[in-house]
Amino acid sequence: MRPIALVTDSTADIPTDVREALGIEMVPLGVHFGEEAYLDNVDLTPEQFYAKLASFDGLPKTSQPSPAQYCEVYKRLTDEGKDVISLHLSSAFSGTYQSALTGKSMLEDEREDAVTVLDSKTASYGYGMLAVAAAELARRGGSREEILERIAKLKAETKLYFLVDTLDYLHKGGRIGKAAALFGSLLNIKPILTIDAEGYVTATDKVRGQKRAFARIVELLQTAFPNGEVDLAAVVTPGRTEMAEELIGLLRDKFAVRKFTRSAIGPVIGTHAGPGTVGIFMTPAGLM
Amino acid sequence: MVLAGAEALSQRAELVNELNVFPVPDGDTGTNMAMTMKAGAAELRAKPADEVGRAAETLAKGLLMGARGNSGVILSQLFRGFSRAVAGQRELSVPLFAAALQHGVDTAYKSVAKPVEGTILTVAREAARHGTAAASKTADIAEWMDEVYRKASETLARTPDMLPVLKQVGVVDSGGQGLVYLYEGFARFLLAGGRDERETAGRLDRRPEPLRVGPASAGRGSAVETAISVHGAQAGLATESIAYPYDMEFFIRRPAGPGRKPFPEAAFRRALEKDGDSIIVVDDGDIVKVHVHSRRPGDVLNAALPHGELTELSILNMKDQHRELLAEAADRRRGAGTLPGPKREAAPRPPCEAEPLGLEAAGGLPAAAEPALLAGPDRLETPHPAADEMAPYGIVAVSVGAGNEELFRSLGVDAVISAGASMNPCTEDLVQAVSSLAAEHVFLLPNHPNVFMAAKQAAELTGRSVTVLPSTSVPQGMAALLAFREDDSVKANEDRMRAAIDKALAGQLTKAVRDTNVDGVDIRSGQYIGILNKTIVAAEDGVVEAGRALLSRMLAEGDEAVMILTGEEADPACTEALVGWLGERYPRAEVEVHAGGQPLYPYWFMVETL
Numbered sequence: 001m002r003p004i005a006l007v008t009d010s011t012a013d014i015p016t017d018v019r020e021a022l023g024i025e026m027v028p029l030g031v032h033f034g035e036e037a038y039l040d041n042v043d044l045t046p047e048q049f050y051a052k053l054a055s056f057d058g059l060p061k062t063s064q065p066s067p068a069q070y071c072e073v074y075k076r077l078t079d080e081g082k083d084v085i086s087l088h089l090s091s092a093f094s095g096t097y098q099s100a101l102t103g104k105s106m107l108e109d110e111r112e113d114a115v116t117v118l119d120s121k122t123a124s125y126g127y128g129m130l131a132v133a134a135a136e137l138a139r140r141g142g143s144r145e146e147i148l149e150r151i152a153k154l155k156a157e158t159k160l161y162f163l164v165d166t167l168d169y170l171h172k173g174g175r176i177g178k179a180a181a182l183f184g185s186l187l188n189i190k191p192i193l194t195i196d197a198e199g200y201v202t203a204t205d206k207v208r209g210q211k212r213a214f215a216r217i218v219e220l221l222q223t224a225f226p227n228g229e230v231d232l233a234a235v236v237t238p239g240r241t242e243m244a245e246e247l248i249g250l251l252r253d254k255f256a257v258r259k260f261t262r263s264a265i266g267p268v269i270g271t272h273a274g275p276g277t278v279g280i281f282m283t284p285a286g287l288m
Numbered sequence: 289m290v291l292a293g294a295e296a297l298s299q300r301a302e303l304v305n306e307l308n309v310f311p312v313p314d315g316d317t318g319t320n321m322a323m324t325m326k327a328g329a330a331e332l333r334a335k336p337a338d339e340v341g342r343a344a345e346t347l348a349k350g351l352l353m354g355a356r357g358n359s360g361v362i363l364s365q366l367f368r369g370f371s372r373a374v375a376g377q378r379e380l381s382v383p384l385f386a387a388a389l390q391h392g393v394d395t396a397y398k399s400v401a402k403p404v405e406g407t408i409l410t411v412a413r414e415a416a417r418h419g420t421a422a423a424s425k426t427a428d429i430a431e432w433m434d435e436v437y438r439k440a441s442e443t444l445a446r447t448p449d450m451l452p453v454l455k456q457v458g459v460v461d462s463g464g465q466g467l468v469y470l471y472e473g474f475a476r477f478l479l480a481g482g483r484d485e486r487e488t489a490g491r492l493d494r495r496p497e498p499l500r501v502g503p504a505s506a507g508r509g510s511a512v513e514t515a516i517s518v519h520g521a522q523a524g525l526a527t528e529s530i531a532y533p534y535d536m537e538f539f540i541r542r543p544a545g546p547g548r549k550p551f552p553e554a555a556f557r558r559a560l561e562k563d564g565d566s567i568i569v570v571d572d573g574d575i576v577k578v579h580v581h582s583r584r585p586g587d588v589l590n591a592a593l594p595h596g597e598l599t600e601l602s603i604l605n606m607k608d609q610h611r612e613l614l615a616e617a618a619d620r621r622r623g624a625g626t627l628p629g630p631k632r633e634a635a636p637r638p639p640c641e642a643e644p645l646g647l648e649a650a651g652g653l654p655a656a657a658e659p660a661l662l663a664g665p666d667r668l669e670t671p672h673p674a675a676d677e678m679a680p681y682g683i684v685a686v687s688v689g690a691g692n693e694e695l696f697r698s699l700g701v702d703a704v705i706s707a708g709a710s711m712n713p714c715t716e717d718l719v720q721a722v723s724s725l726a727a728e729h730v731f732l733l734p735n736h737p738n739v740f741m742a743a744k745q746a747a748e749l750t751g752r753s754v755t756v757l758p759s760t761s762v763p764q765g766m767a768a769l770l771a772f773r774e775d776d777s778v779k780a781n782e783d784r785m786r787a788a789i790d791k792a793l794a795g796q797l798t799k800a801v802r803d804t805n806v807d808g809v810d811i812r813s814g815q816y817i818g819i820l821n822k823t824i825v826a827a828e829d830g831v832v833e834a835g836r837a838l839l840s841r842m843l844a845e846g847d848e849a850v851m852i853l854t855g856e857e858a859d860p861a862c863t864e865a866l867v868g869w870l871g872e873r874y875p876r877a878e879v880e881v882h883a884g885g886q887p888l889y890p891y892w893f894m895v896e897t898l
Binding site: 189208 | 694695698699766770773847849851876878880882896898
């Protein structure tokens with residue numbers, strides 16, 4: 001059995017040390033502030049990105065990796081005698097998945113069979129965590145089938161909720177999905193957003209003020225996981241650590257959590273969700 | 289006579305307003321009733337008729353569409369019943385008048401889900417009952433009307449004994465008072481031998497002291513309005529009897545000659561009652577007038593035939609009448625008279641003004657309807673999408689103030705009815721707003737206790753699928769909208785929105801317009817009073833002090849979300865002071881301020897708990 005290598009793009013928001021320790025390959029998206037071009041998570045850290053975003057007039061642009069970039073990575077890994085599972089940002093948000101598929105089709109036939117490209121239908125650490133779990137299983141010698149099954153199961157059982165400071169960013173980037181009806185509200189409404197099974201942003205609820213929003217998210221998670229036993233609670237923010245800690249504090253009160261992780265939302269997701277975004281991914285006990 | 293009554297009511301609208309239980313500047317039962325009557329009178333002027341039946345029908349239609357405020361809606365129902373009873377008649381005799389008043393009372397009672405005694409309903413009922421008795425004693429219509437008026441007046445004086453809230457506050461029922469003024473106008477006109485109403489009206493006392501019976505206390509609006517707001521969730525109109533859809537009217541021409549047997553009125557009524565209601569049988573000797581809503585029109589005709597020849601038969605399907613009203617409303621929206629058809633005359637319609645204030649104290653009614661006001665484009669900025677683009681939901685909200693209107697729109701409201709200072713759109717405004725939406729189901733937020741009945745009436749008139757929610761203030765309406773979800777079912781949305789209305793803490797700050805005492809709190813005219821949901825909880829000389837006192841009552845934990853809607857009278861320095869105080873006193877609260885622009889209320893607050 002050939003060993004399995006995991007490939008993601010840079011929007012998986014996996015902390016660099018974790019990614020390197022597990023040997024997960026990352027193909028960066030591009031970020032452009034006017035004429036200045038950067039590679040996501042390579043020569044532009046989240047901190048640098050948000051500092052630039054604050055002073056930049058308008059929105060930066062993002063660009064998906066080229067098929068050639070993917071093809072090159074797949075070639076290298078298959079040369080090393082590995083099978084590849086390549087996991088990507090929801091195709092509802094980005095052409096990254098399509099680009100990976102095209103990259104795969106540029107391989108010769110026998111290599112092509114060694115590469116599996118997946119549309120995660122989620123974003124950020126929502127599929128970052130899937131890649132991490134998959135890489136861990138691969139280390140333990142899991143087969144391709146076992147790993148794909150694990151990914152599907154985790155994806156189905158994981159709950160995701162996120163808040164944005166303002167829907168402006170999602171709206172401007174065209175990523176607002178079914179939450180569009182809420183756009184333009186003059187009140188300080190915090191829509192509680194999620195990503196549905198098709199990979200689109202949708203609003204679960206709407207409340208006023210961040211405190212009520214956090215309280216509501218905890219309520220929703222309690223409904224989803226009534227026994228309160230949780231393997232993983234992953235909180236993502238673009239460096240707003242005080243918000244992350246506040247939410248973690250609330251979750252600690254209500255859930256028995258085996259592991260909390262915190263990761264920084266990278267430039268691409270940051271561009272489309274906005275700097276005030278905070279998200280929580282929660283996986284019930286017994287799956288990891 | 290009707291015009292004289294309308295004028296009499298209009299002249300004293302302010303006096304009726306003063307009978308409102310709360311000392312708030314938008315207590316306006318009198319204005320509502322006067323505006324309702326004015327809409328009816330304007331319709332009558334626009335379509336004058338020689339026959340009483342036609343005139344009454346025209347009047348009733350004008351009133352129905354022009355009805356505003358709960359008392360106005362009841363008034364429109366009284367005349368709706370009246371018009372049914374006199375349909376087809378040329379002249380008004382005393383017995384017919386009496387029967388018609390009674391039919392009006394029956395109709396009005398049916399239209400209110402939970403009739404409350406000690407209100408306009410009681411006054412109307414007692415007057416009609418007395419009218420029926422008096423009809424056997426006099427054939428002089430002026431004398432008879434005077435009797436009816438006196439009985440109404442007598443009954444009004446007893447309303448505080450029937451409804452405790454009136455006694456507490458020391459007033460008679462305002463809606464009842466309005467009706468008494470109207471009947472007084474009728475009586476004076478008739479006693480004066482039917483002379484020009486202005487001449488007659490000119491002799492009316494301009495400012496008779498409204499009847500007060502003791503120290504003032506709590507409650508809001510007229511007694512009817514108080515009761516409605518209490519039972520808001522359950523109250524509703526059943527203006528059309530679905531059980532008895534055929535509205536029948538005809539005359540039985542009795543055989544002439546000495547051998548004629550007396551008409552067996554009681555037995556005939558019983559026969560009709562088997563499958564009908566709204567029964568009126570008026571035996572004039574030679575002619576028997578019959579009116580009934582029946583399920584089996586054939587049986588009614590068979591029951592009548594043995595007693596004589598049937599003439600001037602009219603059988604209407606009341607569901608059709610509904611549809612016609614709808615069509616007319618739609619015509620007016622598009623610009624009247626664009627569609628041909630006998631039922632759709634391009635006659636001018638009465639104005640249905642947005643501003644219910646500014647009544648001419650002595651100048652009389654406007655000469656005719658002002659066509660420019662017909663469609664009310666200022667108030668109804670509604671898009672008119674094609675019928676094939678039906679959205680699942682449409683939302684209509686009654687609001688006041690430019691800022692609040694913007695907020696409502698930003699919350700997804702499709703049609704905002706920008707009401708006047710006192711938040712009283714007429715039924716027609718609401719009908720138009722609902723009809724303008726290409727939506728399968730419409731949620732209607734009245735946002736004022738006194739708009740609820742008109743909203744219910746409008747919902748029925750449109751024949752559309754409409755849910756009227758019991759929101760009694762603009763902040764409550766906003767709370768309801770936060771609970772709305774486009775992808776949820778009608779029932780789930782209704783439940784969520786009702787729950788949000790119940791849960792929301794809505795605070796209103798305004799200036800007291802008279803001295804009174806509420807729950808042991810002395811209020812002086814000119815003081816600022818804070819109203820939490822339906823209770824006065826604060827009275828202070830300064831607006832900031834009153835705001836603090838009110839907010840202190842609304843914030844319990846200190847980590848609530850507070851929304852402040854500033855009115856047009858709000859002083860930015862005061863707003864700043866209030867926000868600063870909130871920040872110091874409740875550092876964990878999340879406060880947002882919006883320029884609402886509402887008149888009369890410097891501040892509206894909404895507080896949401898975790």
